Amino acid sequence: MKPITAFYxxxxxYCRNAKAAIEELITENQVYRTVPITWYEESENPEAVKGHTYYYVPSLFIGHEKLYEAQPGQTYEEIKKHVKASLDKALAM
Structure with a gap:
């Protein structure tokens, strides 16, 4: 398993929806609770952002590999699907 770095x-x-989706996914499957996620508020943590390429938040990474970057207009269901895929990838590594 690999840890996820998240920028918001x-x-x-969209960031609130991503965090809500994570909580919902954990409720649905407790294994997601084991994935370490470190959240950085990008305007407060410019050093943490260095080396990560993205335009929109939330953005989720394993190392510098982007797993997910929100897009304008995404629904909660779309965000949840991408967040789940990110958590699944982290668990598989």
Missing amino acids: LTHCP
């Missing part, structure tokens, strides 16, 4: 902005609705 405090007032971002």
Whole structure:
């Protein structure tokens, strides 16, 4: 299993949806609780962002490999699907 690094902005609705999706996924399957996720508020942690290429938040990475980058207009269901795929990939590594 590999840890996930996640970048977000405090007032971002997509970021809130991603965090809610993680909580929902953990409720559905407790194995997701074992994936370590470190969240960085990008405007407060510019050093953590270095070396990670993305434009939108939330963005999820394993190392510098981007697993997911939200896109404008994504629904909660779309975000949850991408977050689940990211967690599954982290578990498989």
